[in-house]
Amino acid sequence: MPGAALGSPPQAMPERGDPPDALPGDRPADELRAARPAVDRLGMEAARERAQRALFGTAAPARLGRYVLLGPSGDGGMGIVYAAYDPELQRKVALKVLHPRRRQDDRAHERLIAEAQTLARLDHPNVVRVHDVITQSDQVVIVMEWVDGITLASWERERPRSWREVVTVYAQAAQGLAAAHGVGVVHRDFKPTNAIVGRDGRVRVLDFGLARSTAPADEPPLAAGSRDVAPAGDGDAATSLTATGAVVGTLAYAAPEQLDGNSVTAASDQFSFAVAMHRALEGVAPFEGNDAEARSRSIRSGRIAIAATRAVPSWLRSIVVRALADEPAARFRSMSALLAELRRPRGWRRWRIPVIVGGCFAIAAIAVIVGPWLRDPLAGCDGGAAEVAAVWNPVLHARIDAALRGAVTTRDAAEIRGRVLHSLDDYRERWVGLHRDACVASRRGAQSADLLDRRIACLQRRLGDLPAAVESLRAEVAPPPDAARRAVADVRREISQAIALDHAGRSREALAAATAALQDAERSGYPPIVADAALTQGRILLARRDNKPAIAALGRARSVALEHARFAIAVEAAARKLYVEGIEGAELSALQRDAEVFLPLSKALPGDHFAGPLLLNNLGVVALAASDRGEARRYFQQASAALADVPAPDLELAVIDRNLALLTSDAAVRESLVRGVWQRLRGELGDSHLETIEALEARGWYIRAPARALPLVADACTAYATFHPEMIPQRVHCESYRAFLTGELGDHAEELRRYEDIAGIAAGTTNPDTAVLATLASGYARLLRDDPGGAIAQLQPIARRDAPSPDWWVSVRAAHAELGIGLAELALGHDAEATRHLDRALAGYEEAIPVNEEAEYRLRAARTRRALAAIPHSGNLRK
Incomplete structure (x- = not known):
C-alpha cells in the first residue's frame, strides 16, 4: 500500500478491551474506524501523483493547503518530514507531521504542538525556524525552514574531522542550545542526529519535540528505567531533516540525573552536548552500558574512555570532561559559559607584545x-x-x-x-x-x-x-615615568575600547576610539604607547579600506616600534603596510626589498607569535600582485606552516587559507578552504562582523556555477547594507558582482535594478576604484535600457584609461568596459567594431585567469566568447 512505500508500515489493530473471541463485526462503527491500519495521507497523496505521472505523463501536484508536496525527506519514531514548496513565498519548506501510527496518540499531538510553540519562541540562526502551524482534519503540520544539509552525525562520518573543525561546528550547536536555555527551554534530547549542518556551513539544532520549559510546575519526575530514555543506539544512523524521536532522551547521550528519573535541566543538555562532542573528538563513547542502570554506573565511576590515537589538545579534553561531570553543579554554570571556554583564545592574539622579561x-x-x-x-x-x-x-x-x-x-x-x-x-x-x-x-x-x-x-x-x-x-622597555603613567594607562584603556568595538563589528566607532587613543598617546610623551595606538588605528583603517590613511598610521607604528625595540609591533606594522602599499600600486620590487629587512626580525620573534605568519602571507599577496603564482604559493604555504606553531591562531590569519584557495585548482578543496574560513569567522565574530561578511562574499567568488554563487553574494551584499551601510567600497564591489551573476541567470530586469542601485550607493564617493565600478554599472544599465550609444559613452573613458596596464587587475577593469562596449556595438549592428572590443575584453580576462582561481574572470570570459560566437563570420572579421 502507499504508506508502506514511504516507510510507514501498517500498524496492528489496537486492542480496545474486547473479549478474545470478539469479532470486528460486533464492534461499533466508530471503534472500527479508529482501529483501521494507520495510513500516511500525505504519503498516499504524493504516491498518487507519482503513479499518475508514471502512467499518464502528467498529474495534478500533491498539495497540503497551499503547499506543493515534493516528497518524503525522512521519518522517525514520532514524525515524518516532507519536502514541499510554498508558491506564495516562492521558497522550499519542510512539513513535519505525526507518524501515522501515532495519529491517535494525544500525547504525540501535544508534543508536536509544543515543539512548534517552542521553536516559535526561538529566533536564532542556530535553531531551525518555524514558519507556520496548520491543521487539516486530524493532522497537525509544522511548516519549518528547509535546511539543505546533513545531520551532524553524517557530517562526522563523512570524513575524518580535525579537532578544530569539531570545535567550530559544535560551538554553533552550543549557541543554539544556549539560545534555547536563554528563553527557558531545555531540549532534553540533544544528539548528533538532532542537529544539521547546512550546505551554507551553518549548524541548526532540530527536534524540540521533547523540549520543556525549565522547571515546569506540573512535570512529574521521570521514573528510573522508564520509556523516557531510548536505547543507546537510537537514531544514530538517521540522516533526515528532523530525526523525530518519541521518547524523552536517548540512552547514549542521557545525563545521569535523567537516567535516575530526576528533573532534566539545562545542565542535562550540557552533558548530552559533551557526550556528542566527546564522540566526535575521540571517536569513542565516553561511557559504557546498554541500559540505564549500567550507563549510570559507568558515569558515576568517573572513568571516561579516551582514544590514544586522536590528537586532541589537553585544554579541550578538560572542557569536555568538566561538562561530563556526574553532578550537574560540577559542570559549567551554563551553556554560554561552556561556549566561552571553547572559544577562549589560547596563545597570542594579534595585539600582544612579545615577552622579553627584564629586571623591572x-x-x-x-x-x-x-x-x-x-x-x-x-x-x-x-x-x-x-x-x-x-x-x-x-x-x-x-x-x-x-x-x-x-x-x-x-x-x-x-x-x-x-x-x-x-x-x-x-x-x-x-x-x-x-x-x-x-x-x-x-x-x-x-x-x-x-x-x-x-x-x-x-x-x-x-x-x-x-x-x-x-x-x-614583562616589559622589554622601561615603563612610563611616574608623570606619564596615568596618561599611558588612559591610552591603554582607549586602545582596549577600540579593539573591543572593532571585534563587535562597530567599525566606525572603533576608528573614532583608535584615533583619539593615538592623539592622546602622542601627548603622553611615551613612545611605546604611540606604536601601540598607531598600529591599532592602522588595523582598523585597513579593514575599512581607507588605504592611504592606513599607510600613514602603519608607517608611524613601524618607525616608532623599531626605534624603541618593539620588534613584534614593528613586524606586524611592516606586514600590513606592505600589503596595503601593494594593492595601492607601489613598485613591487621595492616592497620585496623592504620586506627582506623584516623577515629575519619575524623569525626572531617567539614561535607562537602571529606577526611572522602575517608577514609571509602578505609577501604572498605582493607576489600574486606581480603575477608570480609560484612565488605566491610558496609564501602562502610557508605562512600556513608557520601558523602550525601558533597554539590558538588569531582569526585574522584565517585569510591564509583564503589566499591558498586563490591558487587551488581543485574545486572541492578550494570551496572547502573558503567555507572553513567563513565558518570560523562566523563562529567567533558573528554574522554582522565586517570580516565575516567579506568571507561570505568570498565564498561566492570561487564558485563557478552562478546559481550557487548568487545566494552567497546576495546574502553578503544584504549584510553589508544592513550592518555596515557606510562601507561604500565593499557594497559597490559586492553589488557589481551580484548584478553580473543575476544577468548570467537571465533575470535582466533584476540585473538592471542592481546596476541602478549602485549609482545611489556610490553617490559622492571619493574612492577612485569605487567610482570606476559605479561608472561601469551605469554603462551596463544603459545597455540594459536599450541605450547602446549611451553605454559606449560611459564605458569608453575606462577602456582608454585602464588599458593597456602592467597590472592585471587594472586590465580586468578595462576588460569589463570593453565587454560592455562590444555588446553595445553588437546591438547597433556594428559587427566589426563589436569583434574588436570583445577580443580586447577576452584578452584582459585571459590575462587574469592564470593568476588565480576566482570564478568571475572565467564567467566573464565565457560571456565574451558567447557574444563573439553570435557574430556571423567573427573569425574573418578578426583577420
Missing part, C-alpha cells in the same frame, strides 16, 4: 588589580572572555612565573610569586563574571542598551588596569 618589576602595581569594586561574578553571557584572555592567559602566566622565579630571590619569594599570580588570575575571573552579568541583565531587559554601553565602557577601563600590571612585569 612593579609589584606594587598589583594593588590596582584587587580593588574593592569587584564582587562575585554571575553566570550569563559568553562575552568578555576573549578580551581579557588577550592580556592574561596560561602562556603569560607561565612566563611571568618563570620571570619572577629568576628575579625575586628573597626568602619570601615563593609567597610573593604566588600572591602576584593569584591576584592576576583572580582579576581575570572576576572581570569575566562582571562582563557576563552586564550582558545577562541587558538580554533579560533589566537594563537599557545605553546602560549596557556604559557598563561595558566601565569594564573596559578596568580591563586597562590588567595589561598595565602585566606590562610592568
